[in-house]
Amino acid sequence: MNIAATGINFLRQAEVAGRLKQLLSAEAVLHAEEDTRSYESDGLSAYRQLPMVVALPSSEEEVRQVLLTCHELKAPVVARGAGTGLSGGALPMGDGVLLSLAKMRRILALDPVARTARVQPGVTNLAISEAAAPYGLFYAPDPSSQIACSIGGNVAENSGGVHCLKYGLTVHNVLRVRAVTIEGEIVEFGNETLDAPGLDLLALMIGSEGMLAVATEITVKLLPKPVTARVILASFDDVEKAGNAVADVIAAGVVPSGLEMMDRPAVRAVEEFVHAGYDLEAAALLLCEADGTAEEVEEAIAGMTGVLRRSGATAIRVSNSEAERQKFWAGRKAAFPAVGRISPDYYCMDGTIPRKKLGEILNFIADLEKKYGLRCPNVFHAGDGNLHPLILFDANDPDQLDRTERFAGEVLEKCVEVGGTITGEHGVGVEKINQMCVQFATAEIERFRGVKRAFDPGGLLNPGKNIPTLHRCAEFGRMRVRGGQLPHPELPRF
Amino acid sequence: MIERFAEVVRAASRRGAPLRLRGGGTKDFYGQALEGEVLDTGGYTGVVAYEPSELVITARCGSKLAEIETAMRGHGQMLAFEPPHFAQFGSGGATLGGTIAAGLSGPRRQAAGALRDFVLGVKIMDGRGEVLSFGGQVMKNVAGYDVSRLMAGSLGTLGIILEVSLKALPLPVAEATLRLELPEDKAIETLNRWGGKPLPISASAWTGGELGVRLSGAAAAVAAAREKIGGELVDAAQGERFWAGIREQTDPFFRGAIEKTAPLWRISVPPTTPPLKLPGEPLLEWGGALRWLCSHADARTVREAATRAGGHASLFRGGDKSVGVFQPLAPALMKIHKELKHEFDPQGIFNRGRMYPGL
Numbered sequence: 001m002n003i004a005a006t007g008i009n010f011l012r013q014a015e016v017a018g019r020l021k022q023l024l025s026a027e028a029v030l031h032a033e034e035d036t037r038s039y040e041s042d043g044l045s046a047y048r049q050l051p052m053v054v055a056l057p058s059s060e061e062e063v064r065q066v067l068l069t070c071h072e073l074k075a076p077v078v079a080r081g082a083g084t085g086l087s088g089g090a091l092p093m094g095d096g097v098l099l100s101l102a103k104m105r106r107i108l109a110l111d112p113v114a115r116t117a118r119v120q121p122g123v124t125n126l127a128i129s130e131a132a133a134p135y136g137l138f139y140a141p142d143p144s145s146q147i148a149c150s151i152g153g154n155v156a157e158n159s160g161g162v163h164c165l166k167y168g169l170t171v172h173n174v175l176r177v178r179a180v181t182i183e184g185e186i187v188e189f190g191n192e193t194l195d196a197p198g199l200d201l202l203a204l205m206i207g208s209e210g211m212l213a214v215a216t217e218i219t220v221k222l223l224p225k226p227v228t229a230r231v232i233l234a235s236f237d238d239v240e241k242a243g244n245a246v247a248d249v250i251a252a253g254v255v256p257s258g259l260e261m262m263d264r265p266a267v268r269a270v271e272e273f274v275h276a277g278y279d280l281e282a283a284a285l286l287l288c289e290a291d292g293t294a295e296e297v298e299e300a301i302a303g304m305t306g307v308l309r310r311s312g313a314t315a316i317r318v319s320n321s322e323a324e325r326q327k328f329w330a331g332r333k334a335a336f337p338a339v340g341r342i343s344p345d346y347y348c349m350d351g352t353i354p355r356k357k358l359g360e361i362l363n364f365i366a367d368l369e370k371k372y373g374l375r376c377p378n379v380f381h382a383g384d385g386n387l388h389p390l391i392l393f394d395a396n397d398p399d400q401l402d403r404t405e406r407f408a409g410e411v412l413e414k415c416v417e418v419g420g421t422i423t424g425e426h427g428v429g430v431e432k433i434n435q436m437c438v439q440f441a442t443a444e445i446e447r448f449r450g451v452k453r454a455f456d457p458g459g460l461l462n463p464g465k466n467i468p469t470l471h472r473c474a475e476f477g478r479m480r481v482r483g484g485q486l487p488h489p490e491l492p493r494f
Numbered sequence: 495m496i497e498r499f500a501e502v503v504r505a506a507s508r509r510g511a512p513l514r515l516r517g518g519g520t521k522d523f524y525g526q527a528l529e530g531e532v533l534d535t536g537g538y539t540g541v542v543a544y545e546p547s548e549l550v551i552t553a554r555c556g557s558k559l560a561e562i563e564t565a566m567r568g569h570g571q572m573l574a575f576e577p578p579h580f581a582q583f584g585s586g587g588a589t590l591g592g593t594i595a596a597g598l599s600g601p602r603r604q605a606a607g608a609l610r611d612f613v614l615g616v617k618i619m620d621g622r623g624e625v626l627s628f629g630g631q632v633m634k635n636v637a638g639y640d641v642s643r644l645m646a647g648s649l650g651t652l653g654i655i656l657e658v659s660l661k662a663l664p665l666p667v668a669e670a671t672l673r674l675e676l677p678e679d680k681a682i683e684t685l686n687r688w689g690g691k692p693l694p695i696s697a698s699a700w701t702g703g704e705l706g707v708r709l710s711g712a713a714a715a716v717a718a719a720r721e722k723i724g725g726e727l728v729d730a731a732q733g734e735r736f737w738a739g740i741r742e743q744t745d746p747f748f749r750g751a752i753e754k755t756a757p758l759w760r761i762s763v764p765p766t767t768p769p770l771k772l773p774g775e776p777l778l779e780w781g782g783a784l785r786w787l788c789s790h791a792d793a794r795t796v797r798e799a800a801t802r803a804g805g806h807a808s809l810f811r812g813g814d815k816s817v818g819v820f821q822p823l824a825p826a827l828m829k830i831h832k833e834l835k836h837e838f839d840p841q842g843i844f845n846r847g848r849m850y851p852g853l
Contacts, residue, residue, distance in 0.1 A: 113686050114766045137690065158636045169634065171643070172611050185826040193762040193805040194603065194783045197821040198849065199652075199831055200610055203643035207636045224692040251547035253570050253664035293692055295714030299667075352632040354548050384633035424634035432637070439637055443624045450837030451639045454830055467638065 007094050017053045023065040030054040042083040042090040051092030058103045060216040068184035079210040081153030084145040087429030089209045115222040121152025121215045137222040140167035158207030160425035165383035166257040171206040179213035182456045210462040212455035229291035234308045235282035235315040242284035243358030245311035246382045252307045254300045258289040259383030266377035273338035276331030335379045343392035351415030352386045352424035372403045386424035428466045437473035500623035512846040515650040517589030520580040526819045527847035550631045552659040555591025574663040575609045576600030591655045597647020600741035601697035604780040610646035617657035621839030631659045650845040652838040666710035671733030674705045674725035678769045681705045685781045693719045699740045701777040747777045751788035757813025759787040763805035770799045793817035
């Protein structure tokens, strides 16, 4: 009787919203459908759920008060940054509070000498680099959503980017996270030095998808901006040859600052969109960048050009100016929107594999395109083996959606089979939770749940994301066979 | 061998009897307490997989660090965090498992990153005798919590690190060591100024008025940086010996600590922290972010100075361990530590008290 058409229990909603309104200003607690609708999904819009209540705290103390109250009321809490995540990590709960950190967007301190910035979680990734630019510094991880995504979200997902081959992921570039636990305790993971006493809880916190604590302050490392950068655009007449060239570049002893690959369908989609001057006849294109001092870049570009030629590149162009470098990159950076133009919907995967398996996985994907009757252009962070195949489909056709999900599931499971992972940088969220059962055995999932308990014994922070229950794994059924044994033999089969 | 480990672990868990995990025994001096019967992991050896073009090496815990590094050098690669071997403190040199458990990084840490930054995956045995894998052999992996990195520096308190996958990096094409004469405050200021510039500085060490700076990278970049930094060029072999002395603590500064029987403090501070002015001799590394101190100063004085600067101090070697080897944790953090320990090691058998009393 108390359930509205949206599935939300309005008595409970009134209780929780009422308590939160005692803590925050009236406009910082939302529960009317017209106000909460815009929070119903993150960047993975296939999953939608109206939150029961949205809370928008402006300070750490407000975050603490909200968490204490939710703890007391046993209301689950989903933290959200800018909502650009691609795995449904910030999907709200119909019986929970969506905790938006969007109002906490101040850069608290920037120390150009120590090369650190202390920021609130709602600050955008790009805003940090912009603030650091006058000092010749930058924040290295550059996810493609960097103009919009928040640093708090980057911490939750351990975001990467085009340049993480050389500069690392979020976990390599964050020194300290100050956070509030669900019990309202303020905790500091890491500090503004290069290490901290005790266990490396900072590593656990980064990539934990908002399930361990809510970050309220983040100290990031800033790096000196490279003096210059040049990029090589190399064509290959065969995808496997391009894959091998990637391994050859890495083995030759120089780590490029970016090493990206696109197959022909992806190249054609972006060329039509941004006119980057790409070779439309190539089966695959590699973008291979070196940055640093002018001397370093010259040496690296000469070395890498030689390797690419020997690996069978059919054409090679090297950017001769910053404008040309930007032009070469424009296509790669526009890959997702370009693909968005040629299909009503696309589904982006994020598996990571050992580089040497690139050819094998590409052939596997080509076979699946035939099997499921769906097209799948490929863009990769090739240097670190991170794939982003984009399955093209029409969400209005339930059969296509179903085929897409099965297609994606097979690709992710193949990634695990060849020694890789189901997600390199987008996170598990709700999207890949079933595939977690494929990648991990029962005891491993139990230890993950143990980690969660150590921080959040009541399981109130973002429940249902990232780590599946064993029951769910049993129901999912498709599980990993390790050493001839089903991984969850103790569970009943349905 | 895994089965034997599992039997020992299960038996110890049943009796609630502590086990002391030990590889090469080169770091027995490090940490709070050595408790329990030794479980020697040195016999579980071998490189499981090493493909230079993947930039990943996977090896078992008992493998000698020296052998791993030699194999990598053969392919023009290295462990870029430059871990210490501390061969002088134990028989036969450090093992890979002990290296990961101790989590110590050497001079190149300031540029390349810490040991934990290079851990891609682990296979461990927990306190129930179960073998678990986390992470993998790929560069990017965000499936589940980052338990692999949690093992780095865990001092064996959560489980036996059976196998580890580490990211490899190419050896620098060129290296050069420069020596400059500077007082401590000027050295700190200069190192921080250079830190903000795109210079290929891979290591720095200051003590007694002398600053050593190592440049690593493309030949042309090293040559160009030499011009900018100045100072006196150190002969290559001598430079290599110097950095080995800093990494292995065989440098006269560290030997002096042993001779004087003075405790050796390891103080981690923000790099811009001015000279700490504590009694005793300091040696600075990592662009000013790491300060070694050979001093009889009392623990509270050292810890207060570190805390004031926003850092922490550990009693690295020697001294009276009853003052606490590692900086005490805030109660909320200690609570999480205890819960995590309980999840991985419910009977509390692994390296009991090695990190903190009661953990």
